[in-house]
Amino acid sequence: MKIDTALIKKYNKPGPRYTSYPPANYFTEEFTRNDYIQMVRDSNNEWPSNISLYIHIPFCPRICHFCGCNTNPMPGKTEIAGYIHNVKKEIDLVAEHLDTTRQVTQIHWGGGTPNSLNLDYVEDIMHLIYSKFTLSHNPEIAMECSPAYLELDHIVRLANMGFNRMSLGIQDFNTDLLKRLNRIPAKYPIKDIYRTAKKAGFEGVNFDFVYGLPSQTLDDHIESIKKAIEIHPERIVTFSYAHVPWFKEHQKKLESYDIPQADTKLKMLESSFQLLTENGYVAIGMDHYAKPGDELSLALQNKTLHRNFQGYCTKEKTGQVYAFGATGISQLAGGYSQNTRKLGDYNQNLENNQLPVFRGYKLSRDEKIRRKVLNEIMCNHYLDFGAIARQFDITRGELKKVIEYNPGYLDEFATDGLLDYDEQIVKVTSRGFFLIRNIAMAFDPLMKSANENRYSKTI
Ligand SMILES: C[S@@+](CC[C@H](N)C(=O)[O-])C[C@H]1O[C@@H](n2cnc3c(N)ncnc32)[C@H](O)[C@@H]1O
Ligand code: SF4
Numbered sequence: 511m512k513i514d515t516a517l518i519k520k521y522n523k524p525g526p527r528y529t530s531y532p533p534a535n536y537f538t539e540e541f542t543r544n545d546y547i548q549m550v551r552d553s554n555n556e557w558p559s560n561i562s563l564y565i566h567i568p569f570c571p572r573i574c575h576f577c578g579c580n581t582n583p584m585p586g587k588t589e590i591a592g593y594i595h596n597v598k599k600e601i602d603l604v605a606e607h608l609d610t611t612r613q614v615t616q617i618h619w620g621g622g623t624p625n626s627l628n629l630d631y632v633e634d635i636m637h638l639i640y641s642k643f644t645l646s647h648n649p650e651i652a653m654e655c656s657p658a659y660l661e662l663d664h665i666v667r668l669a670n671m672g673f674n675r676m677s678l679g680i681q682d683f684n685t686d687l688l689k690r691l692n693r694i695p696a697k698y699p700i701k702d703i704y705r706t707a708k709k710a711g712f713e714g715v716n717f718d719f720v721y722g723l724p725s726q727t728l729d730d731h732i733e734s735i736k737k738a739i740e741i742h743p744e745r746i747v748t749f750s751y752a753h754v755p756w757f758k759e760h761q762k763k764l765e766s767y768d769i770p771q772a773d774t775k776l777k778m779l780e781s782s783f784q785l786l787t788e789n790g791y792v793a794i795g796m797d798h799y800a801k802p803g804d805e806l807s808l809a810l811q812n813k814t815l816h817r818n819f820q821g822y823c824t825k826e827k828t829g830q831v832y833a834f835g836a837t838g839i840s841q842l843a844g845g846y847s848q849n850t851r852k853l854g855d856y857n858q859n860l861e862n863n864q865l866p867v868f869r870g871y872k873l874s875r876d877e878k879i880r881r882k883v884l885n886e887i888m889c890n891h892y893l894d895f896g897a898i899a900r901q902f903d904i905t906r907g908e909l910k911k912v913i914e915y916n917p918g919y920l921d922e923f924a925t926d927g928l929l930d931y932d933e934q935i936v937k938v939t940s941r942g943f944f945l946i947r948n949i950a951m952a953f954d955p956l957m958k959s960a961n962e963n964r965y966s967k968t969i
Contacts, residue, residue, distance in 0.1 A: 615650065
């Protein structure tokens with residue numbers, strides 16, 4: 511598979527990433543904590559029956575100036591202890607409405623930088639989870655880690671708590687570049703961290719990179735990917751730098767540097783794609799690569815790939831996601847619920863024994879159908895109208911009506927060789943791989959009236 515840069519430029523326009531459907535900008539503050547409680551109760555009888563737990567730790571000892579994540583400078587010990595106490599309270603409050611005999615197949619810690627916490631706090635929350643929930647036979651227990659704060663003995667301690675996956679935020683191996691971006695480089699060589707993790711029993715380690723960072727060169731990115739390939743982790747992720755200074759004020763500090771634009775970013779994408787695929791990695795989505803035997807590669811082959819706010823996963827492992835912590839987004843069969851972003855409000859709500867819900871979205875039946883269609887296109891690059899219609903107990907014609915299907919929208923994609931389609935199926939070709947967001951938009955009725963400029967561009 512080769513990247514056709516002319517085609518990517520042609521279609522390089524803003525569009526949603528479809529990590530949720532509808533996208534988070536459609537969530538509404540009319541959605542209340544009582545709506546969330548009802549949604550949690552209903553979720554006990556809905557599919558998937560598995561439970562995924564997400565814990566958000568919105569703290570970092572130092573804020574990287576490129577950061578687009580939901581985080582804050584690390585507060586004092588008392589504030590951290592208070593936050594952890596409230597996350598535990600939130601878990602208790604939600605568990606009251608959950609059928610805790612349902613199996614937990616995933617636990618994901620994200621942030622911020624959860625590994626910069628005193629690990630006693632992590633252990634405390636894990637104990638609570640283990641005591642309240644029923645864990646599946648081989649749950650995926652993952653943490654997003656910054657290697658700046660990762661001591662080698664922390665890795666062993668995390669493994670002893672049950673963690674078996676970690677993603678390491680490397681971003682780039684050029685330490686001068688990281689320092690310009692106010693980021694603390696890794697404390698130990700990444701290959702030592704990787705070896706320690708594997709020896710401690712971690713099944714999978716992801717390396718996260720960002721391309722298009724202010725002052726980053728094409729060579730920086732290529733060298734970083736080459737170094738990663740030498741270490742040969744299970745998965746490699748290359749995120750396109752999102753520059754959103756109107757939303758993340760600290761990014762303004764980087765505007766005196768050259769910020770790579772579409773042409774350079776496309777070269778970066780093309781180079782890493784080529785290096786990784788030539789060295790045996792399978793491209794999973796626009797930015798994820800995995801070894802051929804990895805469960806994500808197998809799921810892509812079997813058309814059973816799924817995606818949520820935490821990234822790609824297999825249909826077997828995926829559960830409805832119950833999120834805890836400030837800004838956490840729960841993704842249930844019936845819709846979405848997001849916690850408040852403000853730490854003060856988060857703590858205040860929980861001190862009053864109230865769930866800290868700030869907005870959400872309740873899906874109608876038609877929206878659930880559209881979500882399913884978009885997930886299939888985005889993850890599995892394949893749509894069988896008949897198979898999806900049967901899942902919702904409707905006809906193929908009714909399904910097409912719900913998604914306001916117009917084959918005319920697909921003609922240009924078909925002429926450009928991005929997909930093949932007939933009455934029954936749509937199959938995205940390898941040329942369409944990097945334009946999957948554009949293709950998905952053709953199946954989304956919201957895109958007919960949406961202001962696309964609210965979204966980032968494909969590249
Ligand atoms: C929550 S952070 C990961 C954990 C840890 N805090 C770290 O930085 O290593 C998740 C990942 O998002 C990516 N990221 C952060 N800011 C970004 C931005 N502005 N654009 C694209 N990716 C970004 C980075 O690859 C980062 O590792
Ligand atoms: S350590 Fe990670 S989450 Fe924290 S500021 Fe840097 S990129 Fe953002």
